[in-house]
Amino acid sequence: MNIRKLIAGVVCLAAASGFLTGCGSASSTADNEEKVTVWAWDETFNIKAVNEAKKIYENEETEIEVVTMSQDDIVQKLNTALASGNTEGLPNIVLIEDYRIQGYLTSYPDAFADLSAIVKEDHFAPYKFAVNKVGEKIYGVPFDSGVTANFYRTDLMAEAGYTEEDMENLKWEEYIQVARDVKEKTGKKIAEVNPSDLGRVRMMMQQAGEWYTSKDGETVTIQDNASLKYGLELFATLLKEDLVEQTSDWNAGVTAIQSGAVASSPTGAWYSSTIQGAEDQSGKWKIAPIPALPENLQKAQASNLGGAGWYVFKGVAGEESAKDFLEATFASNEELMGTLAKEIGLVSTMLSANEQEAYQEASEFYSGQKVFDDFSK
Numbered sequence: 001m002n003i004r005k006l007i008a009g010v011v012c013l014a015a016a017s018g019f020l021t022g023c024g025s026a027s028s029t030a031d032n033e034e035k036v037t038v039w040a041w042d043e044t045f046n047i048k049a050v051n052e053a054k055k056i057y058e059n060e061e062t063e064i065e066v067v068t069m070s071q072d073d074i075v076q077k078l079n080t081a082l083a084s085g086n087t088e089g090l091p092n093i094v095l096i097e098d099y100r101i102q103g104y105l106t107s108y109p110d111a112f113a114d115l116s117a118i119v120k121e122d123h124f125a126p127y128k129f130a131v132n133k134v135g136e137k138i139y140g141v142p143f144d145s146g147v148t149a150n151f152y153r154t155d156l157m158a159e160a161g162y163t164e165e166d167m168e169n170l171k172w173e174e175y176i177q178v179a180r181d182v183k184e185k186t187g188k189k190i191a192e193v194n195p196s197d198l199g200r201v202r203m204m205m206q207q208a209g210e211w212y213t214s215k216d217g218e219t220v221t222i223q224d225n226a227s228l229k230y231g232l233e234l235f236a237t238l239l240k241e242d243l244v245e246q247t248s249d250w251n252a253g254v255t256a257i258q259s260g261a262v263a264s265s266p267t268g269a270w271y272s273s274t275i276q277g278a279e280d281q282s283g284k285w286k287i288a289p290i291p292a293l294p295e296n297l298q299k300a301q302a303s304n305l306g307g308a309g310w311y312v313f314k315g316v317a318g319e320e321s322a323k324d325f326l327e328a329t330f331a332s333n334e335e336l337m338g339t340l341a342k343e344i345g346l347v348s349t350m351l352s353a354n355e356q357e358a359y360q361e362a363s364e365f366y367s368g369q370k371v372f373d374d375f376s377k
Helices: 003-018 046-056 071-084 098-107 126-132 154-159 164-168 172-186 199-207 226-240 250-258 269-275 319-328 334-344 351-355 371-375
Strands: 035-040 063-068 093-097 140-142 148-153 264-268 285-288 308-312
Touching: 035 046, 035 319, 046 063, 046 334, 071 093, 071 098, 093 098, 093 319, 098 126, 098 308, 126 140, 126 308, 148 154, 148 269, 154 164, 154 172, 164 285, 172 226, 199 226, 199 264, 250 269, 264 269, 285 371, 308 319, 334 351
Parallel strands: 035 063, 035 093
Antiparallel strands: 093 308, 140 308, 148 264, 148 285
16 A cells, blocks of 8 residues: 555655755766756656757757756766765756755755856746855756646546536545545546655645745754645545555656546646647646645645756866856747747746747647646736
């Protein structure tokens, strides 16, 4: 049933939220300073974004090499390299999740290049600079928003007896009953869940304005954390009653979604590209707000899960070319943000991105819903 994994993950994530210590590998790029290497994960989202950026980058003298690996592998390689102080093998540019970056910046202050000259703070959502700045220096180019939503199958919910209005006003305790009805009437599971990944529990904690630590980032607050307890108990129920499709890794979760095995997925906006990979399900999905916590816990019926930024390693050959690439693309190009909205469903943290035509359009895949408008509410 893997419920122990669900609970055991709390200790690991609590530690990771404050400090990062070694296990991984690292590097400096090729001898040719005009070659820029980028590390990222997720072929349908982040990797596709870099490849679209390559298309518009007008510098024929610079080769952009995009390397795909899992986020876990990237973290492991960075941890080992940075802990050892050996940058050999590190890329020029790496995508790092917002949850993790402060640990790197504070533990390894000399590892990352200052990007203050290429990133204009007033051009991006302010919350991004709570994680990518140290003092007055900006170290990351903000990328995507991890704003959350409940992606759901309209056809399966209708078969289980639920309307779109029901989904718009759902509470987490009601989500369990929806899961029971979906299983009974459609034979499907309510969502894909990796018991070792507490992402959705973190999502619920943020709804309550809580975290594994207090605001100082050091005082651990697990013992009396009501939303953490609530989230663990809720997902334990879903696991015990076999209401979710248990998965062991990212790829298994993708398969659960795209094979039609599940009826919903409460998660970050970045997952939209994965869901849309199931082209045969076009017109059968919509998005709603994530379910609400009990009134005594909830601070907002909104949350964040994931979201990341682009970082440049200092002293790796090709550093200036890497900065030039980011400045011309993710740091400034509004048209690129519009393209990525269409191609991968990017909810950009560039403030002017919502003026792009793609952000105003209805989505055929999501049953004509103006998803970007809803994500911004």
